[in-house]
Amino acid sequence: MSTRPLTTIGFDADDTLWQNEHYYRLTEEHFIRLLADFADGATISERLLEAEKRNLAHYGFGIKGFTLSMIETAIEITEGKVPSKVIAKILDTGRDLLSHPVETLPHVRDTLEALAGKYLLVLITKGDLFDQERKLAQSGLGDFFDAVEIVSDKTAVTYRRIFSKVGDGPERAMMVGNSLKSDIVPAIAAGSYGVFVPHKLTWVLERVEEPKEAPRFRKIDHLGELHGLIDSLG
Numbered sequence: 001m002s003t004r005p006l007t008t009i010g011f012d013a014d015d016t017l018w019q020n021e022h023y024y025r026l027t028e029e030h031f032i033r034l035l036a037d038f039a040d041g042a043t044i045s046e047r048l049l050e051a052e053k054r055n056l057a058h059y060g061f062g063i064k065g066f067t068l069s070m071i072e073t074a075i076e077i078t079e080g081k082v083p084s085k086v087i088a089k090i091l092d093t094g095r096d097l098l099s100h101p102v103e104t105l106p107h108v109r110d111t112l113e114a115l116a117g118k119y120l121l122v123l124i125t126k127g128d129l130f131d132q133e134r135k136l137a138q139s140g141l142g143d144f145f146d147a148v149e150i151v152s153d154k155t156a157v158t159y160r161r162i163f164s165k166v167g168d169g170p171e172r173a174m175m176v177g178n179s180l181k182s183d184i185v186p187a188i189a190a191g192s193y194g195v196f197v198p199h200k201l202t203w204v205l206e207r208v209e210e211p212k213e214a215p216r217f218r219k220i221d222h223l224g225e226l227h228g229l230i231d232s233l234g
Helices: 021-034 041-059 063-077 084-097 108-115 129-139 156-166 180-190 223-232
Strands: 008-011 120-126 147-151 173-177 193-196 217-219
Touching: 008 156, 021 041, 021 063, 021 084, 041 063, 063 084, 108 223, 120 156, 129 147, 147 156, 156 173, 156 180, 173 180, 173 223, 180 193
Parallel strands: 008 120, 008 173, 120 147, 173 193, 193 217
Antiparallel strands: none
16 A cells, blocks of 8 residues: 555546536526526526426436426426427437537646556546546546546545545545535545635536635646645645
8 A cells, every 4th residue: 555645536527627517508598598488587597496406316417317307497487388399499408418529628638647647546427427428438538547436426425435445545535626515525524635626617506615624625726736736745
């Protein structure tokens, strides 16, 4: 077993390695236009978010659950009178989400190249299995990772399990991501470092306060700063 203080680095995928929320926002805008005859945009967005909250326990995170939530919202807002052609268009938008291009974020490839071989790198992401596998394949980043974990949710238990299986335990691990709720807070609770890389678009259900008082909390502006942060840990 290594005696280095840090041996394993976990990376979130969506909005950490590549764009994701941008496409959801575009889809929601299209959804609002589809229902414009029945309600205003703010009401539609509010009802959609309520449906998403209700459905997380049933469908989990990802595009399929989002699509079903849009259909459910359309039925509720129209009081069951939503035209079948609108349902068909909602299904089309969901399929479009499952095929959107993969756009990696700045500094991602250079950072992974610099760290690969020096640390165990593990991709830890949640969402639709097929969609996450598709995006990883199209990103061209797969070879940098020693392990890939696609999970239903991210909790302290999740991070303890993964970092114990892949590396030397959570105490010698770091999780890097854009979601405080999913990537940072539970990783720190597991005993790891949590490195917050803010993205300009973050789903409202992933927003919590920064754990600024936590000794292992770190924040950087972009992934290009990660290597220097790691060096500063000693």
